[in-house]
Amino acid sequence: MDKSLAPLPDADFGRPQARHLLRRTCFGATDWEVDQLVGLGTLGAVDRILAQLDAPDDWPDPDVDPDIIAPPTPEQRAMYVKARQDNDEQSLESLRRLQLIARQNDQQMIESMRRWQLRRFAGSTTPLRENLVLLWHDHFATRHRDIRDAFLLYQQNQLFRQHAADFAALARAIVHDPAMLRFLNNDRNVKRKPNENLARELMELFTLGEGNYTERDIREGARALTGYHVRDNDFVFEQRDHDDGRKTILGQTADFDGDSFVKLLLEQQACPRFVAGKIYKHFAFASDAPASRVVVERLARLIRQHQYDLRPVLRIFFAGRHFYDSDVVGRQFKSPVALVAGTIRSLDLPPRDVELLTNGLRLMGQVLFDPPSVAGWDGGPMWINTSTLFVRQNTAIYLVTGKYPSGDKPKLDQSDFDLTLSPALAEADSSAVSSNSSAIVDHYVNLLLGEHIPTARRAPLVTFLDKAGTQSQDLVQLLLLITAMPEYQLC
Amino acid sequence: MLDSSLPYTRRQFLNRSLVLISTIGTAPAFLSRSSLLLAAPAPASALAAGNVPGKDEGRILVVVQLSGGNDGLNTVIPCGFPAYYKLRPGIAVPEKQVLMLDDSSGGGIGIHPNMTALFEMIGNKRAAIIQGVGYPNPNHSHFASMDIWHSGVNLDEDQPVRAPHGTGWIGRALDSSPLKSDVCMDCIAIGSEAPPATRGRIVQPVAFERSDMFRWAGDSDEQLDAIYEQLQNEPADLAPSDSAAAFVFRTAMDAQVASDKVRKAVGRKNETTLPRSDLGRQLAAVANMIRAELPTRVYYVAMGGFDTHANQTGRQPNLLRDFSEAMAAFYRELDATGNGSRVVSVAFSEFGRRAAQNASQGTDHGEAGPVFIFGDHLALDITSGGGCGLIGQHPALDKLNDGNLAYQTDFRSVYSELLTNWMQLDAKAALGRAYPPLKLIRD
Known part of the structure; x- marks a missing residue:
């Protein structure tokens, strides 16, 4: 190499x-x-x-509500305390109901953010920036399931976009990010009882990697981060919860706070x-x-x-x-996002039903805003197993044809194909190559898999087209075959 | 994991498997097949472990998830305790309707009247109920508590083991086993998404909502399917450095084989009639897959609807009936195909519900709840009241934990028992630390 x-x-x-x-x-x-x-x-x-x-931001904001999860008002708090004292089931019940409704609204909001982000991956005019947003989401992985406040994740998502190519700014901002502070329990990190969660992950998963710090550095780092709390949607520094004493972290002694702790980490x-x-x-x-x-x-x-x-x-x-290098090209496992966005982008497909696609991402193991843990997605070969492989192939079928092969209608016949699918197809269909099977196969294999695919792998596709013909529906079937090739899982 | 064995085609593979099955005679197919096809021979001790005198080989575990938080107090009912009726004036089950399991003095515990099928199984010593199962520092969120039951890890505990990162107790147990299915079918989960419990670092479950969806959807066109199959075969001249492609080809082949096997198995008619409820259909498919000797050791199914915040008496009784009848029918079907004694099943819910009813004739999220266990190998002599089918004590109604039933058995002790004494898998590797196994499975 x-x-x-x-x-x-x-x-x-x-x-x-x-x-x-x-x-x-x-x-x-x-x-x-x-x-x-x-x-x-x-x-x-x-x-x-x-x-x-x-480039300037090219995409409209999602429909978000900063108050989707709001702290209880003083009146609500008083009502709750009184109801508990009086054992007033009726009032407790109505309070619980309010909370339940807020949770449901929050759930709807995070789901609409998932659709919004997937549309953006597939349609943005600044896809590299969105790709970096995905990288930082994976790197500074934060779970909606645990913090249950979609607006905080919206703020974090904007943060990743704003500092997409500046890691120092990201690292500095992440210890002020309400979603991260809540997720790693730093809102409970106080002088009299430090919580080590954020300090540990900051060193292990965000900046240094395992083996480059000691347990003592974690304890001292946690003290530096005390008082870095959240009030509603905002960062707040609670002076009275902050430990302003001297700490020794990674061999340096000073009265570190969260910001100088991050600065020290960036210097390592x-x-x-x-x-x-x-x-x-x-x-x-x-x-x-x-x-x-x-x-x-x-x-x-x-x-x-x-x-x-x-x-x-x-x-x-x-x-x-x-x-x-030929050992780099075609050797990466596509993430579910890359698979969906890449298929849409290469074939210039219409966006289809995005709700169905975000559900597809879930089945493929990549729920946006809900990575499996603070360590992000495993990625690589872990994306591919006997169950996700069929989902990946069938999602491509849906993208190409616009018809989801539901259990009620398992048979795909020609009337199922959306023949108005894309300029790319229409162009090939009417262009000079359209009568020559091997030219058509080369065109689509290069487009979807890459020029590096050897002739022997293209041969069955040429045989297919020779028999089937080169009408639109035949080309759609050709696309189904190409997207079902194992090589399509790689890029 | 990126190692790929010799290239093989789907048909060659199927043929080879058939040959092996036919030479093996009576040994359970998955054990023999796995051990013969494993690249490195499994240690003799591991092979012997599945072969315990007096017990059937080819042991299978079926996990039934009751999603939403089943109200344990209206399932296993302490009708002999007046406090029960005080807590639930609007939704309590009248004492005379309860199917009584333990009417010893100071007792008075039975199950919901809709569970006659379960009652009969308990009478036949084929089912039992572990009372008051939960964990320390309980979480009242569906998501969070379900995560805890799946992963076996509660990060709110005093000294939690490391965060599980998307893997679960079953996946990790299978990871640690030297006997793995050669086509990655160690665990099958029915449902659109693989349950976290079944995910391992190595072992990944086969997951499908309907078996007819577990396939490439373009295969209905014969001509297309033929080319598709051809394209799935690993080319002989793949660059040796291209381990990524080798891995995908290998997985594609496994998926083809698994899809063929599963769809062939499930497509068959059952010997008996199972209920057409959601759970009944899933268990009908599981029974068929067991009968077809798939190389699968754990099956995972789920039924939902237990989140009964309002008008509980209009919903929960039907769910309990569906559950109880589906389980009984499942074992009848297993018996009819000669597999009854190979299968232990366990049913759990992410939490029980609050002891007191709420103002909407329902119950809110609570803590400890009952776990059900089914099979021929239950050690019922250790149950309280001499084999009444109840294991452990009913959570005390006068010692509530802020309005909730307190747990007395950690759910990981149930897992530990199932893994250690039924599946002969490494419970400590699965759970991160040793939990004392309950004595549920007979020697």
Whole structure:
């Protein structure tokens, strides 16, 4: 594997490379978008994509209510206390009912945020920024199930977007983020009884990685974070709960608070390396090959050099020869989000029923705003098992045809296909290639799987088209076959 | 995990399995098949573990989840205690209707009158009820408490084991077993989503809501399906470094085999008639899969609707009837196919409900509740009252925990018993620490 980060020569940057770049950074792209990049040369193409990070927000906000979960009013509190004293079942009941309604509304709000974010992944004009939002959601994983306040997660989601390419800003902000403070119980971290949860995960999962701190550092770090609390939707610093004494963390003694604790973490050698590993895994793949380790080490040096501004780091990474090595291309497992957004983007499909798609994500194991734990999603091969594989294939069928194969209607016949599906298909249908089976197969295999797929793997598809014909419905069936190929789970 | 054995096609695989089955004779198919096909031979001790004199081999565990928080106090009813009627003036079950299990002096405990089928099974020593099951620092949220029952970990405990990260007690127990199904079918869950309990780091359950959905949906077109199948075969010239592709091809093949096996098994007609309730249909499918000797050791099913905040008496009794009748019919079907003694079943809910009723003739989220256990291997001599089918004491109504029934048996002790003494799996590996097993399974 080529471990060089020197830019790929422009002469070597053709369609396959542009397609790979767009797939990994922007979930996927049509041929038209690929062609836009090809003439720009490697760094020109990378710069075009990175420009997204400074583009204005392109997407309307979701319909959110800051008061979806509001603290009880003084009147409600008094009513509750009185009802408890009087054993007044009727009043307690009505209070419980109010709480239940609030919970249901909150549930609806988080579900609409899931649809909103998935639409955005699939349709945003700044998909790299959204891809980074996904990376940070996975990295600073926070669960709605535990905090049960959708608005806090909306705020956190905006935070990830705002600082998408600035890790230092993210790390500083996360200890002020109400969703995270609630999720890791820091709102219960007080001087007289420190809670270590946030301090531990801050070091283990967010900045340094295991083995780069001691249990004592956790205890002392927890003291630094005391009093970092939440009031309704906002961060609040509770001076009287804060321990302002001296603490010794990672060998440094000072009267640390949360902010200076984070600053200390960012200064550690382990931190850039840890962040580099996350970025490498997200955009390249999970690999502990020697070449991968060298590249991660180089990325870490760049991160340190640029003080956690990720733009120059990503520029060198995405343009570097390593990124285009044949052992990197097609070796990443697509996350469910990447699978859905990538299919929609490559084929330029209509958005379909997004509720059905978010349900599909759930069946594939990626519920947005509800990762399995603070450690995020396992990713990689863990996405794929005998159950999720069929869901992934059948979700692609739904995306391509617009018809969900429900149990009541298992048979897919031609009348089920949505033939007005996409300009990409219409173009191929009417273009010069349309009479030549192998040209059509190449067109779609390259678009959906990549130029690296060998001829032998394309042959059964050519045989199919030779027999079936090249009408629209035949091309739809061809797409079903391609999206069902094991290679489609990779990119 | 990315290791892939020799490439094989779906048909070759099916043929090979058939050969093995036919040479094995009477040994349960999944044990022999797994041990023969495992890349490295399983340790002799592990193989021997499934083979205990006097017990049937090929042991199966069926887990029934009663979702929503079943009201244990109107399921296992302390009708001999006046406090019960004081707590629930509007929804209590009259004493004369209760199916009495323990009417010893100072007792007076029975089950809901709609559970005659369960009552009969208890009489036949084929079912029992563990009373007052729960855990310390109970959580009253459906999600959170269900997570605790699935993961076996309560982070609110004084010294919790490490956060389980999406895995559960069954998945981790199967992970630790040297006997794994060669086609990743160790556990089958009926439901659209794999329950966290069944997820392991290695073992992943097969999950489907309906077996006819557990397949590539394009397969109804014969021509298309033929090409599809061809495309699933791993190419011989796959780059050795391409472990990702090898893994997906291998999983695709497993999925094909599992899909074929499951759909063939479930498509068959049952020997007896099972109820057409939600649970009845699921158990009918499970019975068929057991009969077809799938290489599956744990099945997971669920029925919902137990969250009875209002007008409980209009809903819970029907659910209890459905549950009780489905379980009885399930064992009748298992008996008819000669599998009755291979299967132990356990039924739980994420919490019980508050002891006192609320103002809407319902009950709110509570704490301890009963757990049901079914099978031929129950050690009922240790139950209170000499085999009345009740294990442990009914939670005391005069010692409520802020209005809730207090637990006396940790649910992980139930898991520990099922894993250790029924499934012969490593309970400590599954639960993160040793919980004393209840003595439920007979030697």
